[in-house]
Amino acid sequence: MRPQEIVERTLAAAAHLHGCAVVVQESSEAVLRWANSTMTTNGHTTSGRVTVIAMVAVEGGTAAGVVSSSVAVTDPAQLADLVRAAEASARDAGPAQDAMPLPDPSETDPTWDDPAAETSIGVYGTFAEGLAEVLAGPQRQYGFASHELATTWLGTSAGVRRRWVQPTGSVELNAKTPDLSGSAWVGASTADFTDVDVVDLAAQAARRLDWGKRKVTLPAGRYETLLPPSAVSDLMIYLAWSMEGRPAQEGRSALSGPDGTRVGERLTGLPLTLACDPAAPGLAYEPFLTTTRSGDGVSVFDNGAPTRRVDWVREGVIAELGWSRAEAAEFGTTFTPPGDNLLLTGGSDASLEEMAGRTGRGLLLTCLWYIRLVDPASLLLTGLTRDGVYLVEDGEVVGEVDHNFRFNHSPLDVLRSATEVGATERTLPREWKDWFTRAAMPPVRVPDFTMSSVSLGR
Amino acid sequence: MPDLDPVFAGLPLTALADAALSRARDLGAQHADLRVERIVTQSVDLRDGRVTGVADDVTVGLAVRVIVDGVWGFASHGDLTPSRAAATAERAVAVARTLAPVAVERVERADEPVHVAEWVSAYDVDPFTVPTREKVELLTEWSHRLLASDGVDHVQAGVAQVRENKFYADLTGTRTTQQRVRISPTFTATSVDRGAGAFETMSTLAPPVGRGWEYLTGTGWDWDAELAQVPELLAEKTKSPSVQAGPYDLVIDPTNLWLTIHESVGHATEYDRAIGYEAAYAGSSFATPDLLGTLRYGSEHMHVTGDRTQPHGLATVGYDDDGVATSTFDLVRDGVLVGYQLDRTFAPRLGLERSNGCAFADSPHHVPIQRMANVSLQPDPVRDTSTAELIAGVERGIYVVGDKSWSIDMQRYNFQFTGQRFFRIENGELAGQLRDVAYQATTTDFWGSLDAVGGPSTWVLHGAMNCGKAQPGQVAAVSHGCPSARFRGVAVLNTQEEGS
Numbered sequence: 001m002r003p004q005e006i007v008e009r010t011l012a013a014a015a016h017l018h019g020c021a022v023v024v025q026e027s028s029e030a031v032l033r034w035a036n037s038t039m040t041t042n043g044h045t046t047s048g049r050v051t052v053i054a055m056v057a058v059e060g061g062t063a064a065g066v067v068s069s070s071v072a073v074t075d076p077a078q079l080a081d082l083v084r085a086a087e088a089s090a091r092d093a094g095p096a097q098d099a100m101p102l103p104d105p106s107e108t109d110p111t112w113d114d115p116a117a118e119t120s121i122g123v124y125g126t127f128a129e130g131l132a133e134v135l136a137g138p139q140r141q142y143g144f145a146s147h148e149l150a151t152t153w154l155g156t157s158a159g160v161r162r163r164w165v166q167p168t169g170s171v172e173l174n175a176k177t178p179d180l181s182g183s184a185w186v187g188a189s190t191a192d193f194t195d196v197d198v199v200d201l202a203a204q205a206a207r208r209l210d211w212g213k214r215k216v217t218l219p220a221g222r223y224e225t226l227l228p229p230s231a232v233s234d235l236m237i238y239l240a241w242s243m244e245g246r247p248a249q250e251g252r253s254a255l256s257g258p259d260g261t262r263v264g265e266r267l268t269g270l271p272l273t274l275a276c277d278p279a280a281p282g283l284a285y286e287p288f289l290t291t292t293r294s295g296d297g298v299s300v301f302d303n304g305a306p307t308r309r310v311d312w313v314r315e316g317v318i319a320e321l322g323w324s325r326a327e328a329a330e331f332g333t334t335f336t337p338p339g340d341n342l343l344l345t346g347g348s349d350a351s352l353e354e355m356a357g358r359t360g361r362g363l364l365l366t367c368l369w370y371i372r373l374v375d376p377a378s379l380l381l382t383g384l385t386r387d388g389v390y391l392v393e394d395g396e397v398v399g400e401v402d403h404n405f406r407f408n409h410s411p412l413d414v415l416r417s418a419t420e421v422g423a424t425e426r427t428l429p430r431e432w433k434d435w436f437t438r439a440a441m442p443p444v445r446v447p448d449f450t451m452s453s454v455s456l457g458r
Numbered sequence: 459m460p461d462l463d464p465v466f467a468g469l470p471l472t473a474l475a476d477a478a479l480s481r482a483r484d485l486g487a488q489h490a491d492l493r494v495e496r497i498v499t500q501s502v503d504l505r506d507g508r509v510t511g512v513a514d515d516v517t518v519g520l521a522v523r524v525i526v527d528g529v530w531g532f533a534s535h536g537d538l539t540p541s542r543a544a545a546t547a548e549r550a551v552a553v554a555r556t557l558a559p560v561a562v563e564r565v566e567r568a569d570e571p572v573h574v575a576e577w578v579s580a581y582d583v584d585p586f587t588v589p590t591r592e593k594v595e596l597l598t599e600w601s602h603r604l605l606a607s608d609g610v611d612h613v614q615a616g617v618a619q620v621r622e623n624k625f626y627a628d629l630t631g632t633r634t635t636q637q638r639v640r641i642s643p644t645f646t647a648t649s650v651d652r653g654a655g656a657f658e659t660m661s662t663l664a665p666p667v668g669r670g671w672e673y674l675t676g677t678g679w680d681w682d683a684e685l686a687q688v689p690e691l692l693a694e695k696t697k698s699p700s701v702q703a704g705p706y707d708l709v710i711d712p713t714n715l716w717l718t719i720h721e722s723v724g725h726a727t728e729y730d731r732a733i734g735y736e737a738a739y740a741g742s743s744f745a746t747p748d749l750l751g752t753l754r755y756g757s758e759h760m761h762v763t764g765d766r767t768q769p770h771g772l773a774t775v776g777y778d779d780d781g782v783a784t785s786t787f788d789l790v791r792d793g794v795l796v797g798y799q800l801d802r803t804f805a806p807r808l809g810l811e812r813s814n815g816c817a818f819a820d821s822p823h824h825v826p827i828q829r830m831a832n833v834s835l836q837p838d839p840v841r842d843t844s845t846a847e848l849i850a851g852v853e854r855g856i857y858v859v860g861d862k863s864w865s866i867d868m869q870r871y872n873f874q875f876t877g878q879r880f881f882r883i884e885n886g887e888l889a890g891q892l893r894d895v896a897y898q899a900t901t902t903d904f905w906g907s908l909d910a911v912g913g914p915s916t917w918v919l920h921g922a923m924n925c926g927k928a929q930p931g932q933v934a935a936v937s938h939g940c941p942s943a944r945f946r947g948v949a950v951l952n953t954q955e956e957g958s
Contacts (some may be wrong), residue, residue, distance in 0.1 A: 029930065034560075035736075036735075037562060039529070040735055041825045041827065042531070042557050043532035043553055045535075045823040046535050046536065047519060066511065070516065070518055070536050071536075072538070085514065089512045089514060091591075092589065092590035093502075093509040093511075093590070094508075094594065121557075128560065131560060135560055143738045146930060250650065251650035252657045258652070293511050369741075370865045372863050374863045374956070374957075375957060376657075376659075378954075380957035382863065382874050383865055384872065406865070406867070408957060410957055434930075452956060453949075457741070457870070457871045458869060
């Protein structure tokens with residue numbers, strides 16, 4: 001059954017309810033993976049899912065129940081079953097705290113009737129040729145390339161009919177010296193792989209392996225540190241995940257202030273802006289909200305609401321927190337939808353290389369790994385450097401630290417203490433790319449990044 | 459044994475297998491296997507005694523994996539029809555052929571006897587037969603009990619449930635049909651001190667388990683006792699002193715130690731990691747195969763096993779996703795590395811004739827990889843030493859209870875853990891709680907400092923529903939059993955000082 005027909009038949013089956021939203025998703029993904037310079041697990045998958053969100057009038061308000069299924073729809077009776085199950089779930093749940101009327105349609109979607117977009121292993125045509133060349137090279141190569149096209153149709157009983165195709169692609173190259181004593185990483189995000197030059201990426205990794213020919217040993221401590229865009233993105237993503245308004249308002253978040261939230265507090269004198277923007281060139285996401293769960297800052301009752309640019313931090317000042325429409329009404333603030341990209345801007349035009357060139361003595365990182373929250377009150381994170389920590393002296397990389405470091409540092413403190421921020425560029429978050437692939441970040445100089453201990457991991 | 463889900467049992471499993479496997483064979487595959495999966499999940503979540511979400515989901519699909527001229531190919535689809543199964547087999551073969559030019563190594567696999575079997579995990583009440591209203595009422599009652607206590611300002615409660623059905627068939631004739639149930643109840647109480655700009659939380663210590671709804675009604679965990687205890691412990695924690703950083707002797711409760719085992723032993727003894735298959739993502743391991751039989755992993759008190767057979771274990775299953783009958787095996791014996799977790803591809807590389815059954819895919823749309831067994835520290839086989847006796851042997855130390863924050867490097871050397879509750883030990887006795895504690899160590903130093911393990915009466919099975927690995931990312935549930943254990947001279951950080 002066509003997705004559009006699934007939406008209409010489901011809404012018809014739910015006509016007796018207070019409201020209903022239907023989300024149909026079809027996803028197609030082609031992946032390549034390699035290790036020890038040979039291919040390991042590769043594949044092409046196709047999957048689909050129908051989610052029915054039933055809004056039901058119950059004693060004390062309106063309830064919501066969410067039921068989803070990846071079973072292929074061949075019979076309209078399946079859809080009626082889903083509606084019945086979602087309705088029953090809603091009645092069992094009782095009145096929802098986030099109940100609101102579903103948003104009215106804001107515009108007509110000219111692509112509504114279009115089919116699902118589909119990728120294939122063929123998307124790697126030119127890339128695969130380059131990869132063969134890289135795998136035949138002198139370094140040991142490890143890595144992963146993924147391309148997904150996910151098509152979403154959203155229909156609601158309020159009349160919303162929207163379709164969106166989300167391309168998500170990434171490639172990571174981890175090159176190691178033949179004796180495994182050196183390791184370097186480069187990554188890139190892409191919409192279609194036409195802009196990925198894997199041979200060039202491998203050359204970048206090889207350059208870093210060359211830096212590692214001279215090894216230095218450094219103790220744990222606080223170092224002036226150059227965080228490259230990937231490392232900055234993984235730290236800022238954690239901050240973005242902490243921007244929900246309700247926990248801040250209720251005193252249980254790092255964004256809580258003495259009398260409410262910390263909106264309005266200046267973090268830095270640098271004009272830095274941390275934002276999500278559905279219209280960001282090359283990093284676009286759905287211009288309308290689609291969600292199959294409610295929680296802090298997000299509500300199933302908001303399905304179909306327009307998304308918008310949100311400045312979490314604007315010109316160095318905490319500016320907005322995430323609020324569903326119901327929370328916005330409860331706390332007297334503005335509906336602030338979540339986003340699916342993250343942009344940090346406001347730095348200079350300097351590249352990472354130029355910033356390294358101005359460094360007297362400091363560490364140049366490659367990326368961060370295994371980042372976890374230690375203290376939610378301060379947003380203290382721990383994690384490790386990975387695949388290359390380089391010592392910069394008098395503007396030159398003079399060698400690679402022969403180990404990694406465990407760090408303990410808060411992304412709030414990264415913004416507070418940054419002394420230099422460079423040019424924003426599209427980057428791939430090493431750790432969180434599976435959940436947050438679309439990011440544009442600058443390199444950042446932090447004068448006192450806390451390297452808590454030495455890790456022997458390479 | 460509980461019955462198989464009739465919806466799954468009613469699927470055309472044989473027809474799908476025949477269609478996929480015959481097409482793969484006709485196209486030249488030397489190996490082909492088909493998995494058909496149906497995974498049913500439900501989550502119920504409450505905040506401050508009110509439902510924030512009830513979500514039910516069903517995932518179904520079929521996956522075909524082939525080896526063509528020594529190269530893997532994989533494809534999957536959501537449609538469960540014989541024609542789609544055959545087409546998916548064609549696509550898997552096409553993937554293998556497309557990538558053959560860049561595949562340097564050729565796949566070899568260990569043999570396995572043919573199995574035709576049905577297997578269902580151990581549970582009493584299928585949680586999907588319990589009305590959702592009953593679940594909401596129970597969690598609401600828990601929440602209100604906590605909220606009624608002084609000092610508890612907010613409560614989050616929830617329960618996640620999974621029923622996983624899996625059919626496996628391959629060209630040798632193996633055909634297995636299996637069903638597993640697992641459940642994860644949670645609650646967290648939060649105390650807010652607005653004046654001080656501070657807040658503190660405390661969560662249940664109850665682990666996710668391979669049990670049914672009976673787990674929430676008294677089998678396997680004493681919820682009433684814990685619900686009564688948490689507000690008092692939380693109130694004490696908010697007033698407790700901040701730890702002074704430095705080396706301490708630690709007595710670590712199974713509610714915390716399981717996670718340290720998971721990260722520093724479980725992942726480090728995965729063979730795919732040890733030979734670099736995860737090097738670009740989850741990471742590799744310091745415990746490389748050349749050290750097998752000689753690496754001093756820890757003290758002589760350290761005996762760690764892997765198994766997929768422990769009753770109620772989250773990784774427990776009858777047959778893995780390579781069609782291998784599961785078993786129990788040693789990983790670290792007398793403190794020395796002696797084994798790895800394997801699948802059929804890796805067993806021959808160690809000269810073994812059979813895999814120990816650790817292949818797993820978390821969905822029909824993912825390829826099976828080597829995943830973690832239940833990796834468990836064994837208790838003292840001679841004496842049933844109690845936790846109190848372990849504490850009695852500490853002059854100045856900390857008793858660590860419950861897991862919270864965790865992080866370890868990509869070769870599993872350097873880790874840092876926090877916990878739910880930290881109790882100061884003075885002259886062999888508990889002396890109130892501490893705050894802001896994290897312990898940090900290098901794996902072999904830490905396990906080398908193990909000077910005593912508790913007896914069988916302290917051994918508890920804990921675990922996680924959400925262990926991540928591989929690209930595309932896969933999530934697996936896994937349990938870890940362990941006794942209380944004592945470690946000497948472990949570095950303890952003050953997390954407030956680290957962040958200031």
